[in-house]
Amino acid sequence: MKGLLNSKRIISFILCIFILLSVITLPSIAEDTLAESDTYVLNRDGNGESLYRYQSPCMIGYDLNEQYGGNGVPIQAFIYTMYNSVTGKHFPTYCGDIHVTAVQGTDYRRVNLEDSSFSASAAGRIRAVLQKGFYIIPIDGESEDDHAQRVTAKTAELAAASGAEGLTTGEAIAATQAAIWKISHGSELSFPKFCRYVFNPTNTKYGSLCSYSELRYKNNELINSTIETAYNYLLSLEPVAASEKTVSPSSFTDLNDPVFNENSDGSYDITVSTTIDVQITATDELTLTAVLNDSYKASASLKNGRQTVTLTLKNVPASLISENVDLVISGYQTVKGYFFFDSEGARGASQSMVGYDDSRLPVYAKVRAAEDRILNIEKLANVAVGNDSYENKPLSGITFDIYPVATMDEYLSGEVTLPDAKDYTYPSLPDYSLTTDENGKASMNFLHHNLPDGVYLVVERPHPSIVAPIEPFYLHIPMTDPDSGEWVNEVTIKPKNDVKGGVYIEKDVVSVGNDEASVNAYEAHTWIIGATVPEDISSGRSYVITDTLDNRLDYLGNLMIVLEKSGEGTVAALTPDTDYKLTVTDLDSLSEDRPGDSFIVELTAAGMAKIADTVGTNDFNSYMLRVYFDAQINANAEMGTQIPNQAEIEYINAVNFDFTARSDKPVVYTGGANLLKVDSKNSSETLSGATFELYRPATPEEVGANDTRLTEIAGATGKVIKVSFFDNPELKGEKVTSVTSGKNGSVGIYGLAYGKYYLAETKAPAGYNLLGEAFELTVNESSHLEENTIKVENISGSILPSTGGIGTTVYTVGGITLILAALTLLILKKRRRAHR
Numbered sequence: 001m002k003g004l005l006n007s008k009r010i011i012s013f014i015l016c017i018f019i020l021l022s023v024i025t026l027p028s029i030a031e032d033t034l035a036e037s038d039t040y041v042l043n044r045d046g047n048g049e050s051l052y053r054y055q056s057p058c059m060i061g062y063d064l065n066e067q068y069g070g071n072g073v074p075i076q077a078f079i080y081t082m083y084n085s086v087t088g089k090h091f092p093t094y095c096g097d098i099h100v101t102a103v104q105g106t107d108y109r110r111v112n113l114e115d116s117s118f119s120a121s122a123a124g125r126i127r128a129v130l131q132k133g134f135y136i137i138p139i140d141g142e143s144e145d146d147h148a149q150r151v152t153a154k155t156a157e158l159a160a161a162s163g164a165e166g167l168t169t170g171e172a173i174a175a176t177q178a179a180i181w182k183i184s185h186g187s188e189l190s191f192p193k194f195c196r197y198v199f200n201p202t203n204t205k206y207g208s209l210c211s212y213s214e215l216r217y218k219n220n221e222l223i224n225s226t227i228e229t230a231y232n233y234l235l236s237l238e239p240v241a242a243s244e245k246t247v248s249p250s251s252f253t254d255l256n257d258p259v260f261n262e263n264s265d266g267s268y269d270i271t272v273s274t275t276i277d278v279q280i281t282a283t284d285e286l287t288l289t290a291v292l293n294d295s296y297k298a299s300a301s302l303k304n305g306r307q308t309v310t311l312t313l314k315n316v317p318a319s320l321i322s323e324n325v326d327l328v329i330s331g332y333q334t335v336k337g338y339f340f341f342d343s344e345g346a347r348g349a350s351q352s353m354v355g356y357d358d359s360r361l362p363v364y365a366k367v368r369a370a371e372d373r374i375l376n377i378e379k380l381a382n383v384a385v386g387n388d389s390y391e392n393k394p395l396s397g398i399t400f401d402i403y404p405v406a407t408m409d410e411y412l413s414g415e416v417t418l419p420d421a422k423d424y425t426y427p428s429l430p431d432y433s434l435t436t437d438e439n440g441k442a443s444m445n446f447l448h449h450n451l452p453d454g455v456y457l458v459v460e461r462p463h464p465s466i467v468a469p470i471e472p473f474y475l476h477i478p479m480t481d482p483d484s485g486e487w488v489n490e491v492t493i494k495p496k497n498d499v500k501g502g503v504y505i506e507k508d509v510v511s512v513g514n515d516e517a518s519v520n521a522y523e524a525h526t527w528i529i530g531a532t533v534p535e536d537i538s539s540g541r542s543y544v545i546t547d548t549l550d551n552r553l554d555y556l557g558n559l560m561i562v563l564e565k566s567g568e569g570t571v572a573a574l575t576p577d578t579d580y581k582l583t584v585t586d587l588d589s590l591s592e593d594r595p596g597d598s599f600i601v602e603l604t605a606a607g608m609a610k611i612a613d614t615v616g617t618n619d620f621n622s623y624m625l626r627v628y629f630d631a632q633i634n635a636n637a638e639m640g641t642q643i644p645n646q647a648e649i650e651y652i653n654a655v656n657f658d659f660t661a662r663s664d665k666p667v668v669y670t671g672g673a674n675l676l677k678v679d680s681k682n683s684s685e686t687l688s689g690a691t692f693e694l695y696r697p698a699t700p701e702e703v704g705a706n707d708t709r710l711t712e713i714a715g716a717t718g719k720v721i722k723v724s725f726f727d728n729p730e731l732k733g734e735k736v737t738s739v740t741s742g743k744n745g746s747v748g749i750y751g752l753a754y755g756k757y758y759l760a761e762t763k764a765p766a767g768y769n770l771l772g773e774a775f776e777l778t779v780n781e782s783s784h785l786e787e788n789t790i791k792v793e794n795i796s797g798s799i800l801p802s803t804g805g806i807g808t809t810v811y812t813v814g815g816i817t818l819i820l821a822a823l824t825l826l827i828l829k830k831r832r833r834a835h836r
Helices: 002-025 120-132 144-162 169-188 220-235 408-412 605-615 700-704 806-835
Strands: 042-044 058-064 073-075 078-084 090-095 107-112 189-198 252-255 259-262 268-278 285-292 296-301 305-316 326-334 337-343 353-357 360-368 374-378 380-385 389-394 399-407 432-435 441-445 454-460 473-477 490-493 496-498 505-509 516-518 525-532 542-548 553-565 569-573 580-585 598-603 623-633 647-652 658-662 667-669 671-679 691-697 720-723 738-740 746-752 755-763 775-779 790-794
Touching (some): 078 169, 120 337, 169 220, 285 305, 473 490, 553 605, 598 605
Parallel strands (some): 374 490, 380 496, 671 790
Antiparallel strands (some): 042 078, 042 107, 090 353, 268 305, 374 441, 380 389, 454 473, 505 525, 542 647, 671 746, 691 755
16 A cells, blocks of 8 residues: 555656646747747846857957047957747857847847848848858757867858958957948948957857967957958858748738628628738647737638638627737747847847747737838939939949837827927937848838838938938828828838949059050060049949950069059058959960950959058048059051050949949050161162161169160260160061171161160171261151161271271371371482482
8 A cells, every 4th residue: 555655656746747847848828828028038148158159359349430430449249149948948149239238138039130120131141141150050969079170160161261361260250240240230330440459258158269369469450351351251242031931020921901891780790811921840830810909809720831811800899890900920930040039128128139040939920901001212323424414323232211200190190299300319220221222122011010000200321322311201101192192002212312423544654644655565564554442442342443455465464553642652552362353364465366465453342441441531532543564565566556555444332333434545656667788889789798786875773773784885875785676577586686687788676665776787798898886776656667768888898997986087097197107208218328
């Protein structure tokens, strides 16, 4: 008997444990009584520290609407953990609101990123950042060692994808958090410093994985550059659409006004119909309920996918008839994906969070059974076309914030008096935001946010590409048609803006401001492209310079890009691959009908940011971006013919507005000269076998540097330098340093820069005297023409070679005279002796 009693006690104890576990693990609220408040089952950093909590050792400096300047306001970059009170598990989250305090112990609910207070475009970009940035999806039962390996691998993955060499985990966290903040806040947020200083994190369980020990000895400028590189990569990612969605008002894809049918007893049946799209697993339970005055209800269970459901509220008394029928989806749902986590209370109650969740949670979504209330915004820009007309072009990336002001009843009854919209005081955090897409359009369904009919304030955010936002205005949802007086449930507005800017590009050769130059063929000369810096370059989408060379030019490289300031010269140099990408198309110079070589310079986000940071608050008009590169004239050139070159620029700003411009066309050219070697007494008799060398005057710089090539020759003034040239106008073969006249006596020198030269004869034709000194010739645009051939005369006979000019001749004649005088004296002396 005693054993039986003990057995009963054991069974009772087991039942108690079972009941206790049931209370813990099963929903605490019956499904049919589920309310929105019951969905706040997540708690930030609840239930102690988690494996997935981090704190970056990099203190980020941020600025909002240029209030703080300099290094910005310091802020820490955390990866918080969200505690799921239903499952007892943690998962990591980043924060979304940079200027809201994270309040310990705040409860949260799961919301689709697209249904959050962020715009739909921001939602897709945040999802992309979480997928490609530093984010660790939890694994049940993961050991600390395995987790550490995943952290290392994830950091390396981001480093490889972004090109951020030496990226540490602490830097990866800072870059990911900064990118999320930037997407969440748009153009109003900037980061003067991605790392103001490094500190030792203490508020993290696994601080050793955050790389403080590595960063404490790292150059702070390098830390900033590394974070910025990863940050720019994350911002460049294409938006990622949601694969799974939790229940929300947007689950109602089609809504209609209620239909009233009177019964014989004077009561009414109210029928509502809606189309719903939900995702349900085998363990989920979702119910759609139509509710009127909390007294009359009709429900139906939902299945997975898209479905149309019709519900009827039976026998509603005439006194309770109202169009305010609510539709509610409630129950429990399992979804896997990246979500927004909304704090209980207003948006400013605690920082909003973003992260990955895959749990089964209570869900609740309520809308009115009514025709959709939709706001469409079509954002346009006034663009000049010609001199006297304008056209409208769409602007993307413009954000509008929506603030509820008054319900329609409050407004129509006069209960709420509205000041001028521009004077309305609105909170810093908007209730809802929408951002224009590539077509300049944005839409919002007010019923999908459970917003009542009423008056709303619409505020356009400032944008660096826009001269000024339009003034705030009131929006009435629905509106009345001015012609018919009927309610209009879909409202479209088309606000217009003026876009900043435009771009200008110029081109020079050899030096800035020089539009023409004569150069030697197949010798490097420098071209210089100058382009203006748009005021909104920090948020620009694309800045591309393209140069397609004339096919008489070869691209040689030696490309360098610098930012120059008027009166100061170079103030910043851009780094290849980091600040810009260079693409070169190098073609066979002499292939038939070939296009010219070309290159494309495309600034990276880091490059545009570097330029913007360098200019700072100074006047952008004082700066030019200069691209220096070398080219050479090739064998396609003709002597004395100008060879032009032109560059193009295309700049796409943050609102997807495309500016293009072409530069002027500076020119280069090369020349030559033709000579004919003839007899001095018979100019029709041509002479072969005469060899010449060519010299040019040395520059003052060459003389001052005592250039090793300096020499002196008779007939030339000052120091000279020997010149190589082509002996044919087709510029074929190799350059030569001397040329010999052929059978017809002709001599050609080609591929020379215009200017003065000296031609020295080093070997005379057989039977002729060597020219005593070099003679001067000038190469210009016409010196190569046949009619301008220079005749060079040689004197025949056994005359002692002249070694100089007229002065030498005088000495020679004098010497001969002295010899003759001596001979005469000697003869006379002999005659006298003989006479004696």
